Amino acid sequence: MTPTVDLSVKPEVTGFFDPATNTISYVVKDPASPACAIVDSVMDIDYAAGRITYTHADEIIAFVRAHGLQLDWLIETHVHADHLSAAPYIQRQLGGRIGIGRNITMVQDTFGKIFNEGTEFQRDGSQFDRLFDDGDTYQVGDMTCIALHTPGHTPACMTHVMGDAAFVGDTLFMPDGGSARADFPGGDAGQLYDSIQKVLSLPDATRLFMCHDYGPNGRDIRWETTVGEEKAHNIHIAGKSRDEFVALRTARDATLAMPKLIIPSLQVNMRGGDLPPADESGKRFLKVPINGI
Numbered sequence: 001m002t003p004t005v006d007l008s009v010k011p012e013v014t015g016f017f018d019p020a021t022n023t024i025s026y027v028v029k030d031p032a033s034p035a036c037a038i039v040d041s042v043m044d045i046d047y048a049a050g051r052i053t054y055t056h057a058d059e060i061i062a063f064v065r066a067h068g069l070q071l072d073w074l075i076e077t078h079v080h081a082d083h084l085s086a087a088p089y090i091q092r093q094l095g096g097r098i099g100i101g102r103n104i105t106m107v108q109d110t111f112g113k114i115f116n117e118g119t120e121f122q123r124d125g126s127q128f129d130r131l132f133d134d135g136d137t138y139q140v141g142d143m144t145c146i147a148l149h150t151p152g153h154t155p156a157c158m159t160h161v162m163g164d165a166a167f168v169g170d171t172l173f174m175p176d177g178g179s180a181r182a183d184f185p186g187g188d189a190g191q192l193y194d195s196i197q198k199v200l201s202l203p204d205a206t207r208l209f210m211c212h213d214y215g216p217n218g219r220d221i222r223w224e225t226t227v228g229e230e231k232a233h234n235i236h237i238a239g240k241s242r243d244e245f246v247a248l249r250t251a252r253d254a255t256l257a258m259p260k261l262i263i264p265s266l267q268v269n270m271r272g273g274d275l276p277p278a279d280e281s282g283k284r285f286l287k288v289p290i291n292g293i
Helices: 055-066 085-092 105-115 189-199 228-234 242-253 264-270
Strands: 012-018 023-029 035-037 044-046 051-053 070-075 098-099 131-132 137-140 145-147 156-164 165-167 207-209 224-226
Touching: 012 055, 023 055, 023 165, 035 055, 035 137, 044 055, 044 189, 055 085, 070 085, 070 137, 085 098, 098 145, 105 264, 145 189, 156 189, 189 242, 224 228
Parallel strands: 035 070, 070 098, 098 131, 165 207
Antiparallel strands: 012 023, 023 035, 044 051, 137 145, 145 156, 156 165, 207 224
């Protein structure tokens, strides 16, 4: 069922591009109040040095404070495999609730086993303040937002519709970028096609905001398009059947290397953005499973 989208509600959307991971984070302001949401924040990591910093998150925090905004929600569109979430760090400074799709529990179960996490690691999504089901609504100030389950890239992927804007995570890229991979554990190219069709059933004028952009063919980085543009011009979707998409996606995925930050990202993001617990000496460690992913 296609959700009702109120195109007259036009939130102010500010994107923050992280060149280290080609991720775009967003501050989404309710047009009728100072309330806002932050979508897909980034925590900085120098993986070779084992060093965590917060330059990207601090830029977002400074923006929220400078504009006198009130943070209602920190939204994770999915468990990212290419960057670490800064949601808990931002929450400690600005408040708000952290939300993700209910199928985070499937991701936690899968990767809890891969990373050999014991019984102390809870696989029930309790690290998050809310687990969204398909069609759930929530408020950012006076703006009613809708969470749509759009699996395929991962089982927990959600698209969040806020007024005339939809935040698609890795379900779609810009029209000349196509779509995201579907070969991670729990991913499925057929499901991804169906989820893309679900997103593209929104009104043509709906603004779509990407989680990543890589500047195909050397163009400048971009992250905003529309449903109409995606339907007409997306190189993986326009004019293609479900079977054609699955064949294209499967062949392309077979050529892709693992994201360089997949190991730290999954360990941190399945915990809601928190680092693994400290050992008896107070030090924290990330695991590297050998031949495990």
